[in-house]
Amino acid sequence: MTLFLLAIVFRVFTIQHSEGDKYRKLSTELTIRQDTVYANKGNVYAADGNLLATSMSKFTIRMDVVAVDSQVFEKNIVALSKKLSEMLGKTPGYYQRKLRSAKKRRNRYLLIARNIGYTDYLKIKQFPIFNKGVYKGGFIAEHKTVRAHPIGKIAERTIGYDDFRGEAGIEGAFADYMQGENGLRWKQKIAKNQWKPINDVNEKEPIDGHDIITTIDVNIQDITHHALLDNLAYFEAEHGCAVVMETATGEIKAISNLGRTSKGTYYEKRNYAVWESHEPGSTFKLASLMVALDDKVIDTSTVVDTEKGRIYVNNRKVEDSHRGGYGKISAARVLEVSSNVGVVKIIKKFYDKNPEKYYNKIAEYGFTKPIGFQIKGEGKPYVPNPKDKEWSKISLEWMAWGYGVSVTPMQTLMFYNAVANNGVMVKPRFVKELRREDKTEKLFETEIVNPKIASDETLAKLKKVLENVVTKGTARNIYSPNFSMAGKTGTAKKYIPKHVDEKGKTVFGHYSTKHYVASFAGFFPADKPKYSCIVVIHDPKKEKGYYGATVAGPVFKEIAQKIYTTTPIDNQSVDDKIEFASIEKQYLSFDKKLNKEYHEIPDVRGMSGMDALALLENIGLKVQVSGAGKVKSQSLRKGEKLIKGQTIILKLS
Numbered sequence: 001m002t003l004f005l006l007a008i009v010f011r012v013f014t015i016q017h018s019e020g021d022k023y024r025k026l027s028t029e030l031t032i033r034q035d036t037v038y039a040n041k042g043n044v045y046a047a048d049g050n051l052l053a054t055s056m057s058k059f060t061i062r063m064d065v066v067a068v069d070s071q072v073f074e075k076n077i078v079a080l081s082k083k084l085s086e087m088l089g090k091t092p093g094y095y096q097r098k099l100r101s102a103k104k105r106r107n108r109y110l111l112i113a114r115n116i117g118y119t120d121y122l123k124i125k126q127f128p129i130f131n132k133g134v135y136k137g138g139f140i141a142e143h144k145t146v147r148a149h150p151i152g153k154i155a156e157r158t159i160g161y162d163d164f165r166g167e168a169g170i171e172g173a174f175a176d177y178m179q180g181e182n183g184l185r186w187k188q189k190i191a192k193n194q195w196k197p198i199n200d201v202n203e204k205e206p207i208d209g210h211d212i213i214t215t216i217d218v219n220i221q222d223i224t225h226h227a228l229l230d231n232l233a234y235f236e237a238e239h240g241c242a243v244v245m246e247t248a249t250g251e252i253k254a255i256s257n258l259g260r261t262s263k264g265t266y267y268e269k270r271n272y273a274v275w276e277s278h279e280p281g282s283t284f285k286l287a288s289l290m291v292a293l294d295d296k297v298i299d300t301s302t303v304v305d306t307e308k309g310r311i312y313v314n315n316r317k318v319e320d321s322h323r324g325g326y327g328k329i330s331a332a333r334v335l336e337v338s339s340n341v342g343v344v345k346i347i348k349k350f351y352d353k354n355p356e357k358y359y360n361k362i363a364e365y366g367f368t369k370p371i372g373f374q375i376k377g378e379g380k381p382y383v384p385n386p387k388d389k390e391w392s393k394i395s396l397e398w399m400a401w402g403y404g405v406s407v408t409p410m411q412t413l414m415f416y417n418a419v420a421n422n423g424v425m426v427k428p429r430f431v432k433e434l435r436r437e438d439k440t441e442k443l444f445e446t447e448i449v450n451p452k453i454a455s456d457e458t459l460a461k462l463k464k465v466l467e468n469v470v471t472k473g474t475a476r477n478i479y480s481p482n483f484s485m486a487g488k489t490g491t492a493k494k495y496i497p498k499h500v501d502e503k504g505k506t507v508f509g510h511y512s513t514k515h516y517v518a519s520f521a522g523f524f525p526a527d528k529p530k531y532s533c534i535v536v537i538h539d540p541k542k543e544k545g546y547y548g549a550t551v552a553g554p555v556f557k558e559i560a561q562k563i564y565t566t567t568p569i570d571n572q573s574v575d576d577k578i579e580f581a582s583i584e585k586q587y588l589s590f591d592k593k594l595n596k597e598y599h600e601i602p603d604v605r606g607m608s609g610m611d612a613l614a615l616l617e618n619i620g621l622k623v624q625v626s627g628a629g630k631v632k633s634q635s636l637r638k639g640e641k642l643i644k645g646q647t648i649i650l651k652l653s
Contacts, residue, residue, distance in 0.1 A: 034203075035187050039180030041147075042209035044159055044170060047251070047432060050218040053159050053171065056148040059121040061112040064138035065102045068129055072136070073103060076128035083127045087120060088113055109140070147171070154225045155216060156268040158255050158430065160375065169271065170212055170430055173374040177434055180209035210434040210441065215251035219566055220244055220559075224254035226629070227558040231537065232258055232266055235551055238539035241272040241409055242555055243428075244563075245417055247529045249446045250426035254559075272536070273413075277379035277406045281492025282338045282548065283521045283534075284402030286462065287415065288347055289335050291361040293458045297350040300332035300461045306341040314393045318344050318401070321491070321547075332465045336473035338489060340401045347400035355386040355396045362399070365415050365453055366425060367407050375430065382406040402492060409519075413534040416487070416521045418453050419462055420529035425450035467526040475520065475549045478557040483564045486529075487522015487556065489548035494539070515539050518551035524560045533559055601648070603638035604631050609652045620644030627652035 044053035065073075081095035102110040116124065121141060124130060130139040147163070149156060160169015167175055183206035228242040239259040245252055259269025270276070292298045309325025311318050320326065320339050334342030351358040362368065368383045383405050384395045398404035410428055418425035427447040434442040454462075466486035469475050474489045494515035501507050519536045523529040535552040545551050598619045604612035612631045616623045621636075624647060635649035 033187055035185050036182050039182050039206035040208040041145075041180065042178035042211045042436075044212045044214060046214060046216045046218045046221075047253075048217060048219075051150045052155070052214065052216065053147055053149050055145050057118045057121075058115045058144055058146050059118070060114050060142040060144075061116065061121070061124055062140040062142065063099075063102070063110045063112055063130075064108045064134075064140060065099065065110055066106050066108050067135060067138040068103075068132075069136070072129065072132070073099075079128040080130070083124075084112070087124065108138075115146075151218060151221075153268055155221055155255055157257050157271040158216075158252075158375070159214075167376060169375050170214060172376060174210070174212055174431070174434070178209040178212065181207040183207075208436070210436050212431060213433045213435055214430055215246075215249075215253060215432055216255075216430070217253040220563060221254040221256070223562045223566070224559050225256040225258075227555045227562070228256045228258060228535065229266055230558075231551065231555045232260070233264075235537065235540035235544050236260075236264070237537045237541070237551070239269060239272060240535070240537035240552075241276075242533070242535045242559065243273050243409065243413055244531055244533045244559060245413055245428055247417055247420045247523060247532055248426075250414075250417070250428050251432070252428055252430050253531065255430075271375075271377060273409045273534075274373060274375065275377045275379050275408070277381055277408050278517060278536075278538075279403055279405060279492050279495065280407055280412055280519065281402040281490040281517060282340075283412055283416075283488050283490035283519050284405065284407075285335055285338065285343045285400070286419070286466070286488050287362060287365050287367070288343050288358075288400045289331065289465075290365070290419075290454055290458060290462060291358055292331070292346050292350060293461060294361070294454045295350070295357070298331050298346060300330060300465065302331045302346075303328050304331055304334055304339075304342045304345055306334070306339050306345070309339075309341060311341050311345070313344065313348065313397045316394050318397070332461070332468070335465050335488070336468050338469075338474045344397045344400050348397050351396060355391075358396065358399075359383070359386055364450060365418075366449060367405070367411055367415070371408075371410060371414065371427060371449075373410075373428075373430075378410075379408045381408065381411060402490065409534050409536045412519075412521050413532060414449070415453075416523060416534065417532035418450065419459060419466070420486075420523035420532050423452045423454050423456070423459050424448060425453050463526070466522060470522075470526075474547075475553050477549055478553045480557070480561065483524065483560065484526035485522060485524045485557065485560055486526040487520055487533075489553060490517070490519035490521070491546065491548045492517045492519075514542055516542070516546040518546055518548045520548050520552040520556045522556060524564075531560075531563065535559075598642055600642055601634075601636045601638055601640040604634060604650070607631050609650065612650060616648055616650075622647040624649045625652065626650070629653045 041055045043051060046052055077096060077099055081092040081099065084095045085092040125139065129137045131137060133139060147161065149159060158169050160171040162171045162175040166172070171178065184204040186203060224242050224244055228240055232240050237260065241257045243252060244254040255273055257268055257270060257272045258266040260266055293300070305328045306320065306326045309320035309322055318340050320341050322337065325341065326337055326339055329339070329342065331346065334346070347358065362383055367381055370378045370380060384391050384399065395404055414425060414428055425448065427449050429444060429447070431444050433440050433444060463486060466488060467484065469488055470479050470485050475487060478485065493511040493513065494517060496510055496512050496515070498509045499507055517536065517538050518540055519534065521534040523532040533556055535555040537551050540546050540551045602615065604615060608630055609625055613623050613625060619642065622645065629652045631650050632653040633651045636646065
């Protein structure tokens, strides 16, 4: 016993003195820890202050059914089931069966609800049983922070993200600025494995991330998105994009990129406007004509013989869409009617012996290298150089009418915007400033890429020609006497590379007669341009239409028209007494429906949500609406007896 006692005394002495520091350090590590105080990620705002992206708290609610006393469980299960039914939608009986089954199986991690907001979290926390807390009520709440887009999926690819998917769009480009700096706080372990702060203040306060103020205008964005969406759906196109840019500043006021799903619906699939490099077709003819005009080898009045609309260049056919051709026309008219033969003959005549001169001008127009956006994923343009091995005997002539070159929609828009901006080429930009605590910390100014792309004389002539394209050229179908527009249509056949088809047969590379790219680029008002705009639509259903004027032009017109009426432009008057036939027809049809005496439930499918709401409420029904756009389905069938006070649920597309 004496030896045993001496051993204990020796061990206590050793632990206390020889190994004391070691165990005191271990004790501190087990009972004191340094917690991270996470900084709030910055928000993304539109130019007008509307919130585009923000961080929101989401909760997953679970239940440890074993922790709940059986008597408490039996006494409150009915009340809890009713509350869950009211909040989550399923029947009280469903929740009773679910809870009883979990109790029987001794489930300690039963899923109740996912992704509920903070307000609902506070409510569910006070439900019967749950209000007893973690240990007696089995209430488990798992918190996470997610990025939310208050305006929905609109411009989602451009707003972007910074998460497990990578870095994309504005959020990806400015991720370092938006994250902020995390803070630190010491906590001490207390009873029941809980931790409490040691001090009243943090050891290091978190610094919230920068807010991003974009150039996006929510109203113009909404207009652009829905104008593009409607036409994509009508023409059953594969994908498309539309961009609106402020002429003087280069600020992108709206950008919409929509791709088709296997079900025929559309969503923000890729940032086509920035990413996709493709053959532009006839919108490139403006650059060709500008080269010739600025070099003074032609004038807009120069006569060009388009013959019968068909010529051959080194045994390769160049043909106009108009059968029989246009005969002898002016150079201005060549662009107005988009004569392929005319523009090829001009460029071939004056640049065939010196193609470098033509190429150098195209380079000055910004087509030979990427624009250089802060957001990732910009497509690489391709313009053949006479010094390259790929240069062929037809490269120059094919470039003249937009084939054999590959550029992004943003590059084409930047060029057209420079024409509208009196030759000053400005870089498109998506961000205006970085702000923290309502103080501007970094301002992004307008960046000039080229101070003068052409002479004032050349620009004045081209502006008039582009206006004539709308008034009496290929885009006369979108002409309006109420507001002026200028621009150029584009229709390009898609190149199908060499491949093996479904039958195992090798198909050599060729230009398709079934797949097209329809586009329209221009600006408005024509005399004092405020905005430039481009619309590009890929693979519209050929049976419904594939020309730029038919497919892309109406989108441009709708965007311009609605911006005119909702966003007043300097000194631009709009006569609101003018009657548009299509709008007047819709109004009379709706007015007739509204004033009709109903005894049965009407069919409102296909009507706009606002019109359907007004009609149904006017005849005495209560209306619940989900979604946006046109009515896709209604809960009460057409022809059912109308009972005033009934509730009808509308789902919008």
